[in-house]
Amino acid sequence: MNAVGVIVEYNPFHNGHAYHMEQAKQASGAEIVIAAMSGNFLQRGEPALVSKWKRTEMALKAGADIVFELPYQFAAQQADIFASGAVSILEAAGCRSLCFGSESGQMNSFRQTLSFLEKQNDTYQNRVKFHLDEGCSYPKATSLAFCDIQPESDMVDLSKPNNILGFQYLKSARNQNASLNVLTVARKNAGYHDEQFSSDTIASATSIRKALFSENGEIEAIRQYVPETTYSGLIEYKETFGGFHHWEDYWPLLKYRLIHLLPEQLETIYEMEEGLEHRFLSAALQAETFQQFMELIKTKRYTWTRLQRACVHILTNTAKEEMPSEPSKASYLRLLGMTKIGREYLNKHKADLPLPLISRVSSRVSDHLHLDIKASRVYAMGVKGRQQQILLEQEFKQPPIMI
Amino acid sequence: MNAVGVIVEYNPFHNGHAYHMEQAKQASGAEIVIAAMSGNFLQRGEPALVSKWKRTEMALKAGADIVFELPYQFAAQQADIFASGAVSILEAAGCRSLCFGSESGQMNSFRQTLSFLEKQNDTYQNRVKFHLDEGCSYPKATSLAFCDIQPESDMVDLSKPNNILGFQYLKSARNQNASLNVLTVARKNAGYHDEQFSSDTIASATSIRKALFSENGEIEAIRQYVPETTYSGLIEYKETFGGFHHWEDYWPLLKYRLIHLLPEQLETIYEMEEGLEHRFLSAALQAETFQQFMELIKTKRYTWTRLQRACVHILTNTAKEEMPSEPSKASYLRLLGMTKIGREYLNKHKADLPLPLISRVSSRVSDHLHLDIKASRVYAMGVKGRQQQILLEQEFKQPPIMI
Numbered sequence: 001m002n003a004v005g006v007i008v009e010y011n012p013f014h015n016g017h018a019y020h021m022e023q024a025k026q027a028s029g030a031e032i033v034i035a036a037m038s039g040n041f042l043q044r045g046e047p048a049l050v051s052k053w054k055r056t057e058m059a060l061k062a063g064a065d066i067v068f069e070l071p072y073q074f075a076a077q078q079a080d081i082f083a084s085g086a087v088s089i090l091e092a093a094g095c096r097s098l099c100f101g102s103e104s105g106q107m108n109s110f111r112q113t114l115s116f117l118e119k120q121n122d123t124y125q126n127r128v129k130f131h132l133d134e135g136c137s138y139p140k141a142t143s144l145a146f147c148d149i150q151p152e153s154d155m156v157d158l159s160k161p162n163n164i165l166g167f168q169y170l171k172s173a174r175n176q177n178a179s180l181n182v183l184t185v186a187r188k189n190a191g192y193h194d195e196q197f198s199s200d201t202i203a204s205a206t207s208i209r210k211a212l213f214s215e216n217g218e219i220e221a222i223r224q225y226v227p228e229t230t231y232s233g234l235i236e237y238k239e240t241f242g243g244f245h246h247w248e249d250y251w252p253l254l255k256y257r258l259i260h261l262l263p264e265q266l267e268t269i270y271e272m273e274e275g276l277e278h279r280f281l282s283a284a285l286q287a288e289t290f291q292q293f294m295e296l297i298k299t300k301r302y303t304w305t306r307l308q309r310a311c312v313h314i315l316t317n318t319a320k321e322e323m324p325s326e327p328s329k330a331s332y333l334r335l336l337g338m339t340k341i342g343r344e345y346l347n348k349h350k351a352d353l354p355l356p357l358i359s360r361v362s363s364r365v366s367d368h369l370h371l372d373i374k375a376s377r378v379y380a381m382g383v384k385g386r387q388q389q390i391l392l393e394q395e396f397k398q399p400p401i402m403i
Numbered sequence: 404m405n406a407v408g409v410i411v412e413y414n415p416f417h418n419g420h421a422y423h424m425e426q427a428k429q430a431s432g433a434e435i436v437i438a439a440m441s442g443n444f445l446q447r448g449e450p451a452l453v454s455k456w457k458r459t460e461m462a463l464k465a466g467a468d469i470v471f472e473l474p475y476q477f478a479a480q481q482a483d484i485f486a487s488g489a490v491s492i493l494e495a496a497g498c499r500s501l502c503f504g505s506e507s508g509q510m511n512s513f514r515q516t517l518s519f520l521e522k523q524n525d526t527y528q529n530r531v532k533f534h535l536d537e538g539c540s541y542p543k544a545t546s547l548a549f550c551d552i553q554p555e556s557d558m559v560d561l562s563k564p565n566n567i568l569g570f571q572y573l574k575s576a577r578n579q580n581a582s583l584n585v586l587t588v589a590r591k592n593a594g595y596h597d598e599q600f601s602s603d604t605i606a607s608a609t610s611i612r613k614a615l616f617s618e619n620g621e622i623e624a625i626r627q628y629v630p631e632t633t634y635s636g637l638i639e640y641k642e643t644f645g646g647f648h649h650w651e652d653y654w655p656l657l658k659y660r661l662i663h664l665l666p667e668q669l670e671t672i673y674e675m676e677e678g679l680e681h682r683f684l685s686a687a688l689q690a691e692t693f694q695q696f697m698e699l700i701k702t703k704r705y706t707w708t709r710l711q712r713a714c715v716h717i718l719t720n721t722a723k724e725e726m727p728s729e730p731s732k733a734s735y736l737r738l739l740g741m742t743k744i745g746r747e748y749l750n751k752h753k754a755d756l757p758l759p760l761i762s763r764v765s766s767r768v769s770d771h772l773h774l775d776i777k778a779s780r781v782y783a784m785g786v787k788g789r790q791q792q793i794l795l796e797q798e799f800k801q802p803p804i805m806i
Binding site: 255261288316378386 | 655656658659662663664688689691719720777780781783784788789791792795796
């Protein structure tokens with residue numbers, strides 16, 4: 001069986017994702033789709049709307065055949081490390097191709113950009129350093145540096161965040177000598193960060209989340225943008241757990257943590273750079289909400305996303321030495337769910353998988369999964385009472401979702 | 404001016420406390436009363452009902468002239484360390500005597516017990532060890548050891564918890580070569596731990612707290628047992644902060660902390676003995692309330708109080724090396740409040756005080772007070788919203804209460 005891999009967060013799964021999976025199958029000629037999906041905390045440094053188990057169920061019901069967890073050490077990370085972990089999982093899972101969505105849908109532009117940047121690397125890095133020294137954030141500095149080196153017209157514009165992940169997938173595949181073929185298909189409507197609905201059926205996950213959290217946030221309002229299975233899944237989750245996970249639910253915990261840690265303890269946390277710890281502490285003492293806190297700590301030097309990720313690491317007590325600080329490969333395949341066809345595929349390939357396949361967390365494997373287990377437990381603290389216990393216990397009790 | 408010292412928690416201040424202050428003045432011939440009062444967390448390992456500032460105000464309105472804070476490093480401690488810190492504060496404050504309440508009111512019995520135990524120390528320590536090895540808790544082992552060595556009839560019964568603190572005050576005063584005179588006066592009614600009301604005007608703080616937290620806990624129910632100033636103070640605090648501080652308010656924070664710490668991190672916390680950390684973690688994963696958690700971790704080996712104190716230290720992230728592990732002296736006098744007469748007394752003695760007098764927390768002194776500041780911030784997290792900010796900021800902004 002020929003499998004195509006996709007790298008996703010599905011927060012939540014919407015029509016654009018379904019369209020992407022179809023296109024990926026077509027472009028690659030694959031029969032099955034394997035998703036490397038972020039766990040409970042996401043790349044933007046946010047808790048996922050609903051748990052990874054519910055998101056797995058939604059993905060499987062809408063076309064994915066196998067879902068592996070992108071472990072915390074890659075999921076809550078900057079683009080290059082995120083990409084390296086995800087690509088290594090899809091490669092290890094035996095995917096013949098990896099397919100991502102882009103505006104142009106032209107793989108050639110990505111390849112040319114990569115070659116060009118490899119050749120111009122010294123100049124490019126100098127320009128990045130120059131802009132960092134000017135006080136820009138890292139993404140801003142790379143974006144400006146890219147413009148400085150005058151890319152040719154048939155390249156992708158890496159000053160647009162949309163294109164950066166795709167570029168990093170290609171780069172990771174090349175650096176890892178992956179045998180999978182990297183493909184891209186054109187996205188349908190809706191930019192990645194659009195906050196407004198602009199089509200009848202396709203909307204960005206950002207605009208969907210915004211609608212769900214709006215003042216009289218009725219799930220009904222997003223119905224047309226998501227498969228029926230997402231719609232009913234969201235309703236069910238909200239009924240069971242009392243709502244969707246939101247940073248504000250974790251704010252009392254983050255605030256508590258910030259006010260009882262010494263600056264030198266805060267400094268051991270991943271992505272906490274020197275100088276940030278005093279800023280974080282003084283903001284925590286002033287802010288009543290997470291939003292207020294973020295506004296107090298935001299500077300030109302750090303993006304909102306980067307600061308939110310630091311907050312996630314503080315919340316999960318993740319130390320610098322626990323995280324890869326540069327692109328690297330995953331060390332296990334954590335199976336979150338599969339369809340019948342996905343199961344056939346796995347049965348066939350199980351013996352040749354280069355990484356351990358973990359379908360159930362036990363004390364035997366829990367050391368490897370330490371960060372994922374901790375992240376899931378902290379994620380559970382966002383809900384109250386009996387429901388919290390369900391989420392707390394799920395990490396050890398939940399078998400892979402089968403549909 | 405002749406000052407008598409008292410060692411208190413005032414949780415909350417009640418008629419028995421008022422009676423004790425009067426008696427203390429009479430017995431000592433003192434004109435003013437100086438209280439060494441626990442801060443926001445108490446010896447039994449509990450948050451105080453209301454903040455140390457409110458408790459200071461109540462104490463001053465009901466007869467105390469000066470209130471010093473018994474720092475966290477002594478307040479949330481076993482009896483001997485608690486006593487050593489408190490005695491050293493009263494001695495440093497220039498008290499000519501220290502007066503505690505006891506059932507017998509006979510100082511001689513305490514003195515004889517101390518001499519007897521000093522003589523019999525080896526035998527006594529052997530018996531303590533024997534009972535500890537049998538699996539008893541430390542207080543139980545000392546209580547049994549005391550019975551084993553057949554104390555004479557004119558001694559105090561140290562198998563009764565009521566007598567232990569008084570005994571430790573005397574012992575600390577002797578060990579510190581304190582010049583203050585240790586006195587005792589007979590308590591009026593109500594045993595220390597009585598849970599029921601048994602008199603018309605005197606009730607134990609335990610029974611008062613129980614009434615306040617009972618299902619239809621009306622403050623009215625305790626009116627007859629407390630001075631009018633306590634009554635109105637409690638009403639005011641409840642109106643401002645939405646209720647009284649209770650362990651259950653801090654349970655989400657303690658649970659969060661337990662589930663994200665590694666056992667080896669938990670082991671660095673004061674009073675966490677080897678082996679307890681796994682027990683704590685597994686109980687945290689199961690318990691929905693603090694009460695359930697405590698019932699899960701309770702064993703014969705550790706008293707409820709001891710375990711609650713460990714919980715407080717986990718909550719405040721207080722490491723073994725931050726706390727004195729044996730009796731020692733305070734290094735500062737933190738002034739929480741004073742009356743006009745108290746102020747006169749301090750003005751007179753200010754120049755001769757052997758310890759720094761801290762009446763306002765500033766960055767200059769905040770290192771010394773690190774544990775008290777942290778404890779107060781954590782204490783603030785027990786209330787919500789705007790009110791939390793008031794408590795959070797109080798540690799730096801609040802001048803001593805003056806009445």
